[in-house]
Amino acid sequence: MSTDSDIEPNRGPEPTLEQPETEPPTPADDDGESTPNDHPESTADPDGEDSTEETTPAEGVPDEPPASFRATIQAAYLKTALSSLRALVDEARIRVTEDGLTVRAVDSANVAMDDLELEAAAFESFEASPGTLGLNLDRLADPVRLASKDDLVQLFLDPESGKLIVVVDGLRYSMACIDSKTIRAEPTLPEFDLSAAVTVDRDALQRGVKAADLVADHVRLRMEAGVDALVIEAEGDTDAVTLELDGDDIEVLAAGEASTLFNLDYCKKLVRTIPAGTPVTLDLGEDFPLILSYELADGDGAITRMLAPRIET
Amino acid sequence: MSTDSDIEPNRGPEPTLEQPETEPPTPADDDGESTPNDHPESTADPDGEDSTEETTPAEGVPDEPPASFRATIQAAYLKTALSSLRALVDEARIRVTEDGLTVRAVDSANVAMDDLELEAAAFESFEASPGTLGLNLDRLADPVRLASKDDLVQLFLDPESGKLIVVVDGLRYSMACIDSKTIRAEPTLPEFDLSAAVTVDRDALQRGVKAADLVADHVRLRMEAGVDALVIEAEGDTDAVTLELDGDDIEVLAAGEASTLFNLDYCKKLVRTIPAGTPVTLDLGEDFPLILSYELADGDGAITRMLAPRIET
Amino acid sequence: MSTDSDIEPNRGPEPTLEQPETEPPTPADDDGESTPNDHPESTADPDGEDSTEETTPAEGVPDEPPASFRATIQAAYLKTALSSLRALVDEARIRVTEDGLTVRAVDSANVAMDDLELEAAAFESFEASPGTLGLNLDRLADPVRLASKDDLVQLFLDPESGKLIVVVDGLRYSMACIDSKTIRAEPTLPEFDLSAAVTVDRDALQRGVKAADLVADHVRLRMEAGVDALVIEAEGDTDAVTLELDGDDIEVLAAGEASTLFNLDYCKKLVRTIPAGTPVTLDLGEDFPLILSYELADGDGAITRMLAPRIET
Numbered sequence: 001m002s003t004d005s006d007i008e009p010n011r012g013p014e015p016t017l018e019q020p021e022t023e024p025p026t027p028a029d030d031d032g033e034s035t036p037n038d039h040p041e042s043t044a045d046p047d048g049e050d051s052t053e054e055t056t057p058a059e060g061v062p063d064e065p066p067a068s069f070r071a072t073i074q075a076a077y078l079k080t081a082l083s084s085l086r087a088l089v090d091e092a093r094i095r096v097t098e099d100g101l102t103v104r105a106v107d108s109a110n111v112a113m114d115d116l117e118l119e120a121a122a123f124e125s126f127e128a129s130p131g132t133l134g135l136n137l138d139r140l141a142d143p144v145r146l147a148s149k150d151d152l153v154q155l156f157l158d159p160e161s162g163k164l165i166v167v168v169d170g171l172r173y174s175m176a177c178i179d180s181k182t183i184r185a186e187p188t189l190p191e192f193d194l195s196a197a198v199t200v201d202r203d204a205l206q207r208g209v210k211a212a213d214l215v216a217d218h219v220r221l222r223m224e225a226g227v228d229a230l231v232i233e234a235e236g237d238t239d240a241v242t243l244e245l246d247g248d249d250i251e252v253l254a255a256g257e258a259s260t261l262f263n264l265d266y267c268k269k270l271v272r273t274i275p276a277g278t279p280v281t282l283d284l285g286e287d288f289p290l291i292l293s294y295e296l297a298d299g300d301g302a303i304t305r306m307l308a309p310r311i312e313t
Numbered sequence: 314m315s316t317d318s319d320i321e322p323n324r325g326p327e328p329t330l331e332q333p334e335t336e337p338p339t340p341a342d343d344d345g346e347s348t349p350n351d352h353p354e355s356t357a358d359p360d361g362e363d364s365t366e367e368t369t370p371a372e373g374v375p376d377e378p379p380a381s382f383r384a385t386i387q388a389a390y391l392k393t394a395l396s397s398l399r400a401l402v403d404e405a406r407i408r409v410t411e412d413g414l415t416v417r418a419v420d421s422a423n424v425a426m427d428d429l430e431l432e433a434a435a436f437e438s439f440e441a442s443p444g445t446l447g448l449n450l451d452r453l454a455d456p457v458r459l460a461s462k463d464d465l466v467q468l469f470l471d472p473e474s475g476k477l478i479v480v481v482d483g484l485r486y487s488m489a490c491i492d493s494k495t496i497r498a499e500p501t502l503p504e505f506d507l508s509a510a511v512t513v514d515r516d517a518l519q520r521g522v523k524a525a526d527l528v529a530d531h532v533r534l535r536m537e538a539g540v541d542a543l544v545i546e547a548e549g550d551t552d553a554v555t556l557e558l559d560g561d562d563i564e565v566l567a568a569g570e571a572s573t574l575f576n577l578d579y580c581k582k583l584v585r586t587i588p589a590g591t592p593v594t595l596d597l598g599e600d601f602p603l604i605l606s607y608e609l610a611d612g613d614g615a616i617t618r619m620l621a622p623r624i625e626t
Numbered sequence: 627m628s629t630d631s632d633i634e635p636n637r638g639p640e641p642t643l644e645q646p647e648t649e650p651p652t653p654a655d656d657d658g659e660s661t662p663n664d665h666p667e668s669t670a671d672p673d674g675e676d677s678t679e680e681t682t683p684a685e686g687v688p689d690e691p692p693a694s695f696r697a698t699i700q701a702a703y704l705k706t707a708l709s710s711l712r713a714l715v716d717e718a719r720i721r722v723t724e725d726g727l728t729v730r731a732v733d734s735a736n737v738a739m740d741d742l743e744l745e746a747a748a749f750e751s752f753e754a755s756p757g758t759l760g761l762n763l764d765r766l767a768d769p770v771r772l773a774s775k776d777d778l779v780q781l782f783l784d785p786e787s788g789k790l791i792v793v794v795d796g797l798r799y800s801m802a803c804i805d806s807k808t809i810r811a812e813p814t815l816p817e818f819d820l821s822a823a824v825t826v827d828r829d830a831l832q833r834g835v836k837a838a839d840l841v842a843d844h845v846r847l848r849m850e851a852g853v854d855a856l857v858i859e860a861e862g863d864t865d866a867v868t869l870e871l872d873g874d875d876i877e878v879l880a881a882g883e884a885s886t887l888f889n890l891d892y893c894k895k896l897v898r899t900i901p902a903g904t905p906v907t908l909d910l911g912e913d914f915p916l917i918l919s920y921e922l923a924d925g926d927g928a929i930t931r932m933l934a935p936r937i938e939t
Contacts, residue, residue: 139552142527146520170558171524176551207772211797214768238802239765245796452865455840459833483871484837489864 066131070156072124075147077297087269094133104186122297134180143173194285195256196223202274208232208243225257258284379444383469385437388460390610400582407446417499435610447493456486507598508569509536515587521545521556538570571597692757696782698750701773703923713895720759730812748923760806769799820911821882822849828900834858834869884910
């Protein structure tokens with residue numbers, strides 16, 4: 001694990017998703033403290049810079065709300081972005097610039113992370129000055145859920161009340177923002193040099209995860225050097241499942257050696273919140289975090305999701 | 314509130330739906346006792362007559378079961394009538410005459426009332442002598458639920474056993490009637506002179522009620538004098554929603570000043586039990602009961618529903 | 627009741643589905659012990675032979691796993707067979723021969739029994755030597771549930787590990803078998819001379835059972851000598867339902883006198899697990915078990931289900 005990462009593997013056989021000892025004293029003071037390197041065999045390439053969450057993830061965007069923010073987006077795009085983030089966190093710092101939105105969030109157990117971007121081009125219209133919106137994502141999802149797939153959702157910050165106004169087909173929802181500094185700071189992004197990469201349809205992943213769920217509470221993803229196949233497998237006390245994806249089902253980008261065990265509950269959350277039919281690129285290593293990447297907003301946005309491995313003891 | 318009404322506003326901020334002190338000593342003795350006028354600003358026009366439930370709602374129909382009752386009706390018509398009534402009461406006095414059926418029922422907290430009529434023309438066939446059926450509506454709904462939308466439902470009173478026989482596509486359901494005098498008597502109908510009236514599709518109401526439910530436990534309906542718009546709004550502790558219906562969505566019948574707060578649970582019950590796509594006429598005042606009216610049985614029946622306001626203290 | 631039957635009527639008014647005193651000391655020693663004849667009026671024709679479950683139900687198939695077993699079947703066929711059996715038992719002895727599979731299972735209260743056969747012709751391919759698979763049916767249903775209706779399911783016994791391998795569209799599920807001798811032995815099949823028989827669509831039965839469920843916890847099936855009708859009726863404390871099936875809805879095979887009361891929960895389980903639209907033949911007597919028969923696998927298999935009557939005291 002890279003020394004500047006907040007993502008930590010959870011240890012088996014009983015995964016500990018609650019790791020209070022690794023929590024920063026207060027969320028706002030989270031400074032990407034280093035953790036012991038759990039992977040002697042690691043090929044990761046940590047950048048070693050003393051980066052902090054103040055500058056790295058937000059790229060200099062102030063923590064204060066933007067002076068102006070007004071945007072219109074297809075409901076389907078917003079729904080996908082929200083359900084991905086809500087798989088991990090309830091509240092998030094939405095970083096706003098003239099170029100669009102970015103959000104980076106890690107779940108409370110430091111096991112999974114989302115790094116999401118919606119470019120200005122993803123919106124029907126987008127006008128904003130730099131700043132940060134602190135939002136309760138569950139509340140934002142409420143009015144968005146009332147939108148039909150083809151509806152447009154208008155978002156704008158009311159400078160007087162400081163509230164975010166969400167307009168959906170004549171319905172106007174006014175929601176209080178949260179002081180972004182009270183929301184847990186963004187983690188720094190670890191960097192890895194992973195040896196295997198493959199693109200696969202989300203529905204195939206969903207099938208493997210569902211099958212694994214029949215027999216175990218963890219799942220292994222595996223590739224062999226030089227072999228064009230992704231293997232999803234799970235082993236319970238008496239029964240086992242294996243789903244081998246090959247041929248037209250996958251596109252192997254790097255046929256390296258890879259095998260890592262993951263907590264199944266996290267896999268289910270991550271895969272469930274990827275829209276059906278989405279091509280997903282997986283980067284895999286040997287007992288390294290899994291990186292899932294896919295496009296948002298028909299290519300005008302992207303999300304990178306990271307899941308820490310479950311280390312067998 | 315009119316002096317001859319059993320409907321009373323429930324008072325906020327915590328609405329009291331249970332008002333045992335206003336219950337008549339025994340349901341059968343309910344005589345429409347007068348209640349203090351809660352609306353100094355009221356423009357209501359109580360008729361002041363000493364009407365009682367014995368004559369007013371039932372129009373002289375005897376409380377005894379009819380000597381004969383035999384009717385056939387489309388399942389969809391009966392389902393709609395039953396689900397409306399069942400939103401408020403479990404048991405009801407069904408008043409039968411040669412001209413059809415009438416039912417008037419008030420919920421146990423005296424907050425909402427249904428006044429329903431199905432004319433003889435609403436039935437495929439209808440033969441009855443005057444009398445009253447005391448029925449458990451939940452039990453009657455059971456066999457009706459087994460009918461397909463296009464099925465006909467036959468109803469007849471077996472004079473020997475005194476049971477109501479319900480026949481649906483070869484299935485014969487025999488249900489015991491209840492002595493109608495043991496069922497709470499019908500309330501007298503208050504009369505109001507409400508200043509605003511508008512016709513709107515039930516689905517638009519449903520949308521407003523669902524949105525209100527995201528933020529609060531009450532909802533305000535509002536119209537402005539001379540403005541062709543109906544506003545549905547709700548305000549929670551931090552968030553608020555507003556749905557403004559105008560243009561083609563509504564037909565304003567009287568563009569008077571109106572603004573009243575209602576308990577959201579009651580609104581949900583009432584709106585949910587109106588069939589999707591039904592045009593509903595709303596009569597509104599300033600802190601006055603809401604009156605919802607719509608057709609039943611393609612115009613051969615009608616229902617008037619009344620909901621007491623929730624008074625803010 | 628025939629003297630060599632393990633099926634016993636459960637006695638009303640409170641049916642006792644748990645009858646531990648009639649359980650054999652250990653399941654594997656179940657030898658079809660005789661039970662007192664509960665039907666003085668019985669017209670049953672017990673064969674009186676001292677048959678045991680070792681030879682009768684399994685027809686000489688050894689209790690050991692087959693030396694080889696490899697079969698492919700349409701998912702829909704397997705799903706139907708499994709859901710029928712799972713209505714009564716969790717585990718079963720699957721008897722395998724060159725000619726196909728047979729399973730006979732009785733529920734733990736000795737009230738209902740399934741006798742099922744899938745011929746080799748029911749499979750896309752079938753190669754097996756004689757033997758018995760002890761299987762947890764719930765576990766087997768898990769991977770089968772992941773198959774689409776048109777998928778093929780491959781089953782084969784891995785001779786090395788002794789595990790049953792289930793392959794569905796690239797997914798390989800490996801499940802442990804159970805020592806078949808630890809699974810309750812098959813009951814012997816009672817034989818009856820029932821006076822009435824009728825074929826009826828499963829959906830009509832479902833309708834009658836659902837209607838009965840509105841008023842009671844038991845249901846009576848009734849036919850009259852010389853009358854082409856099947857009557858399904860139930861009587862509760864105050865309400866009653868009757869569904870008379872006649873005309874094109876039924877095909878009477880034997881218009882004898884028959885009337886028997888059954889536990890409704892069992893009826894619901896049995897009818898629910900018959901595929902919609904299946905023609906089912908019912909054999910009925912006077913306070914005798916009900917026999918339900920229908921085809922599996924488009925005629926290349928069959929199931930006979932038996933339900934003990936509920937005797938009114």
